[in-house]
Amino acid sequence: MKKIIYPFLFSFLTIIFSCNNDFDGEGNVSDIEVNSGEANFSRYIALGGSLTSGFKDGALYIEGQKQSYPAIIAEQMKRVGGGMFKIPYMEDELGGIPFLGISNKLSLEIVNGGLSPTVAQGKGITTLTNIYSQGPYQNMGVPGAKSYHLISLGYGDPTNLPLGAANPYFIRFASSPNTSILEDAMKQDPTFFSLWIGYNDILGYAMSGGDGSNTLTSVSTFQTTYNTLLSKLVSKGAKGIVASIPNVTASPFFTTVPYNPLTPQNLTKTNPNQIKELNNAFESLNNVFDFLQHPERKIKYSSTQANPLLIKDKDLVDLKSQIKMVLISKGVSTNQAELMGTLYGQSRQATGEDFIALTALRSIAQINSKAISEGIPSSLAVNGVTYPLIDSWVLTAKEREKTNLATMQFNNIIKNLSDQYNLAFFDANALINDFNKNSGLNFNGVNYTSQFITGGAFSLDGIYFTSRGYAIIANGFIKAINKKYKSNLPYVDPNAYQGIKYP
Amino acid sequence: MKKRLSFLLCFMITFYLLQAGGFRVSLQGIRQAAMAHTSAHTRDASVVFFNPAGMSFIPSKLSITGGMFAVITKAEFQSVNSLYKAKTDNPVSPPFNFAAAYKATDNLSVGLSVSTPYGSSVDWGKDWMGKNLITKIKLEAFFIQPTVAYKITDWFSIGGGYIFATASANLEKAISNINGSMKLKAGGAPGYGYNLGMYFRPTKELDVGISYRSEVKIKARKGNVYLHIPSSLIGTDKFATTTDRFDTNIPLASELTLGLTYKISKSWSISSDWNFSGWHEYKDLTFKFYQNKIGNDPHNPTISSSPRKFKNSSAYRIGTEYSPSDKLAFRLGYYYDESPVKDEYWNPETPSTDNQAITGGLGYKLTDNLYIDLSGIYFVGESRNIDNENAGFYGQVKSSSYMVGLGLSWNAF
Numbered sequence: 001m002k003k004i005i006y007p008f009l010f011s012f013l014t015i016i017f018s019c020n021n022d023f024d025g026e027g028n029v030s031d032i033e034v035n036s037g038e039a040n041f042s043r044y045i046a047l048g049g050s051l052t053s054g055f056k057d058g059a060l061y062i063e064g065q066k067q068s069y070p071a072i073i074a075e076q077m078k079r080v081g082g083g084m085f086k087i088p089y090m091e092d093e094l095g096g097i098p099f100l101g102i103s104n105k106l107s108l109e110i111v112n113g114g115l116s117p118t119v120a121q122g123k124g125i126t127t128l129t130n131i132y133s134q135g136p137y138q139n140m141g142v143p144g145a146k147s148y149h150l151i152s153l154g155y156g157d158p159t160n161l162p163l164g165a166a167n168p169y170f171i172r173f174a175s176s177p178n179t180s181i182l183e184d185a186m187k188q189d190p191t192f193f194s195l196w197i198g199y200n201d202i203l204g205y206a207m208s209g210g211d212g213s214n215t216l217t218s219v220s221t222f223q224t225t226y227n228t229l230l231s232k233l234v235s236k237g238a239k240g241i242v243a244s245i246p247n248v249t250a251s252p253f254f255t256t257v258p259y260n261p262l263t264p265q266n267l268t269k270t271n272p273n274q275i276k277e278l279n280n281a282f283e284s285l286n287n288v289f290d291f292l293q294h295p296e297r298k299i300k301y302s303s304t305q306a307n308p309l310l311i312k313d314k315d316l317v318d319l320k321s322q323i324k325m326v327l328i329s330k331g332v333s334t335n336q337a338e339l340m341g342t343l344y345g346q347s348r349q350a351t352g353e354d355f356i357a358l359t360a361l362r363s364i365a366q367i368n369s370k371a372i373s374e375g376i377p378s379s380l381a382v383n384g385v386t387y388p389l390i391d392s393w394v395l396t397a398k399e400r401e402k403t404n405l406a407t408m409q410f411n412n413i414i415k416n417l418s419d420q421y422n423l424a425f426f427d428a429n430a431l432i433n434d435f436n437k438n439s440g441l442n443f444n445g446v447n448y449t450s451q452f453i454t455g456g457a458f459s460l461d462g463i464y465f466t467s468r469g470y471a472i473i474a475n476g477f478i479k480a481i482n483k484k485y486k487s488n489l490p491y492v493d494p495n496a497y498q499g500i501k502y503p
Numbered sequence: 504m505k506k507r508l509s510f511l512l513c514f515m516i517t518f519y520l521l522q523a524g525g526f527r528v529s530l531q532g533i534r535q536a537a538m539a540h541t542s543a544h545t546r547d548a549s550v551v552f553f554n555p556a557g558m559s560f561i562p563s564k565l566s567i568t569g570g571m572f573a574v575i576t577k578a579e580f581q582s583v584n585s586l587y588k589a590k591t592d593n594p595v596s597p598p599f600n601f602a603a604a605y606k607a608t609d610n611l612s613v614g615l616s617v618s619t620p621y622g623s624s625v626d627w628g629k630d631w632m633g634k635n636l637i638t639k640i641k642l643e644a645f646f647i648q649p650t651v652a653y654k655i656t657d658w659f660s661i662g663g664g665y666i667f668a669t670a671s672a673n674l675e676k677a678i679s680n681i682n683g684s685m686k687l688k689a690g691g692a693p694g695y696g697y698n699l700g701m702y703f704r705p706t707k708e709l710d711v712g713i714s715y716r717s718e719v720k721i722k723a724r725k726g727n728v729y730l731h732i733p734s735s736l737i738g739t740d741k742f743a744t745t746t747d748r749f750d751t752n753i754p755l756a757s758e759l760t761l762g763l764t765y766k767i768s769k770s771w772s773i774s775s776d777w778n779f780s781g782w783h784e785y786k787d788l789t790f791k792f793y794q795n796k797i798g799n800d801p802h803n804p805t806i807s808s809s810p811r812k813f814k815n816s817s818a819y820r821i822g823t824e825y826s827p828s829d830k831l832a833f834r835l836g837y838y839y840d841e842s843p844v845k846d847e848y849w850n851p852e853t854p855s856t857d858n859q860a861i862t863g864g865l866g867y868k869l870t871d872n873l874y875i876d877l878s879g880i881y882f883v884g885e886s887r888n889i890d891n892e893n894a895g896f897y898g899q900v901k902s903s904s905y906m907v908g909l910g911l912s913w914n915a916f
Binding site for chain 1: 581582583584585586587588632633634635636676679680681682732733734735736739799883884885886887888892893894895896899901903
């Protein structure tokens with residue numbers, strides 16, 4: 001019997017214990033070596049604008065800088081020869097520069113029984129004192145920098161500030177007043193770079209509702225600038241990655257306020273006859289529009305459906321003088337006719353093609369104090385109801401088309417140049433659009449969408465990301481770097497970074 | 504050469520991926536466990552759970568048996584993309600079994616089985632990468648089964664019984680998007696079912712059993728929800744209260760078993776089983792909250808549902824018992840137990856893998872009527888991929904488990 005049992009037992013045990021239970025595929029994680037493939041990560045420099053600096057909640061502050069996407073990438077690179085990654089830290093977690101009127105970050109506070117983003121209390125201690133001596137710095141992202149600013153000499157010169165040709169954030173860590181961001185980057189002899197620029201070129205225009213205060217960078221300027229940047233950056237053999245810029249309309253800053261928030265309930269809250277009164281007030285004006293054969297300008301309020309906001313659209317033909325003339329011919333006083341013409345010459349009710357800025361939220365249906373100070377009666381000074389919403393609060397359909405077109409053109413340039421210079425390319429535009437999809441994106445059981453605040457990806461300013469959003473972006477960069485250079489830099493868990501803080 | 508041979512054998516065995524798994528705990532008989540938990544054994548009342556018809560063949564008018572296991576399981580997770588790894592730190596689980604069978608008349612037997620055929624105790628830690636899916640879970644279902652068997656001929660018996668089940672579940676997870684966490688606790692959740700069996704002894708040497716245990720749907724109602732969230736969110740539309748209630752249903756799969764035991768000689772027998780589990784019934788894990796709107800259902804925000812989509816699964820078992828003397832028995836077994844979980848829906852609250860196990864044990868006849876049995880099982884949960892797009896959770900997992908059991912059986916008269 002023993003002759004049968006023991007061999008039987010032995011073979012059983014041999015079988016079981018020789019089945020080694022390692023992980024399939026690439027084996028145990030502890031045995032995997034991180035390698036840099038064809039790239040050299042020993043000196044990584046990040047160039048870019050607000051997105052690169054770690055700007056969030058409307059300010060640049062230490063925590064945001066520590067968890068910026070370049071800092072995250074650099075941390076992963078440290079596992080494979082990545083060197084020091086210095087960041088030009090602000091002096092506190094508030095981010096304000098009182099000397100220049102730059103306000104602190106936004107934080108969620110309880111206001112009137114509800115949570116609202118409010119400027120954080122306290123006095124920011126950051127000044128324009130130059131900290132280059134503690135540098136040089138590898139995260140060279142500068143908040144607000146547009147493409148051509150990266151090659152502008154004197155962008156770090158305090159005397160250029162009043163001219164709008166310098167940037168306080170760069171003033172703080174520039175090596176000298178007459179240097180440029182690109183020059184300071186090249187001084188460090190990078191072996192690897194990331195470049196994410198172009199968003200601020202578009203954002204300024206979009207966030208001011210195309211009111212003329214901030215112009216879109218021209219396509220030719222962007223092309224030559226981007227080419228200059230890349231040709232210089234690769235000139236000493238560095239490898240790198242570039243990324244496409246997001247669509248501004250993918251961010252909650254433009255998608256949170258509906259074009260038609262004026263529901264019958266909202267409008268009749270304090271005055272049950274409000275809607276009737278509004279329609280009466282606009283009756284004569286609407287007759288004028290009919291007469292002028294511009295029925296699309298009529299302003300009508302429904303008592304059954306949500307009503308669109310009244311907006312000013314500077315691309316409309318200005319009917320100021322025609323309105324004035326017709327009203328006078330109907331016996332309206334000259335002053336009154338003049339006022340009506342001025343107010344409603346280029347106004348219309350918004351449509352679903354118009355995007356309303358987040359910053360308009362607080363002002364909608366409020367009395368416009370500037371209008372009152374100009375002597376306009378309060379009944380005609382209600383923002384978005386009787387007083388057309390100003391340009392800077394609205395991205396009209398036409399303005400949006402311009403923005404989207406510019407974004408697409410810039411992104412074509414970025415992709416083409418990345419191919420030309422044989423660099424890694426990260427389609428950040430596509431990733432950020434994904435947050436907008438119905439179901440958003442899921443990471444380790446957490447859902448991220450582009451909803452304002454609750455979505456988790458965008459910070460309290462509605463434009464820039466939370467650190468978790470930046471971590472998701474960092475993973476996008478890492479994936480593209482690994483693909484191009486056959487490295488295996490590890491991803492990070494976005495949930496391990498800072499999200500929205502609830503008090 | 505030996506290495507290549509054993510590797511080949513290992514490969515062949517691995518190739519026969521076979522099934523059952525999920526959160527089924529197949530430990531309802533100490534002696535059976537030592538023989539790969541095969542079912543066609545009628546030495547004592549433990550057969551009440553495996554096949555009620557087997558009661559008719561117990562060689563004693565009254566049989567009482569009981570036993571307990573200590574189970575230590577470990578699951579290891581890793582993500583090659585993030586170079587991350589984590590492992591569970593599970594407490595020891597104590598599944599137990601108790602059964603009694605009494606021959607009321609020559610042909611009629613009545614019996615009772617109390618056991619814990621389903622359970623799970625997993626602790627991944629509070630800070631691991633999957634914390635928003637689960638950090639800790641403890642599930643346990645007790646089955647109380649009154650049964651009856653009728654011996655139709657001296658080689659064929661039928662039996663059946665009722666299942667009263669009561670289950671408890673505790674689970675904890677993080678809610679990172681608000682820097683919070685949640686604990687769910689439900690106890691005394693009932694379920695009902697039945698079991699049926701047929702037992703054949705066509706010759707002295709051969710036992711064949713067919714048994715079926717129906718699905719038992721556990722219905723947890725008014726469970727407790729404890730939310731740990733920032734104070735500014737308490738009382739908002741979404742988080743009405745930090746102490747809410749919830750309902751959930753958990754299906755415990757039906758199981759069909761075909762078992763046989765063949766006596767090669769007076770002292771040596773071989774047993775084999777095939778179990779088929781209807782896990783297909785477990786489609787999703789859904790919680791209905793009473794007040795808080797923390798669900799993901801677009802039509803009803805108080806309902807949170809995530810897909811599980813388990814598949815039917817089988818286990819193949821083979822075991823043997825060798826008694827060199829009347830008093831002593833040596834047992835050995837081997838089984839394959841396939842995971843009912845698909846890669847696309849794998850969730851760390853049920854860290855299921857395809858398992859290969861080796862079992863072994865000893866039995867000693869203390870007196871004419873009293874047996875003591877000791878058994879041990881070691882199983883290896885094979886490395887598998889996790890490809891859960893729904894949760895955005897990817898990686899690999901493997902597991903292992905040690906079980907030690909001790910039991911007593913008393914065949915009174």
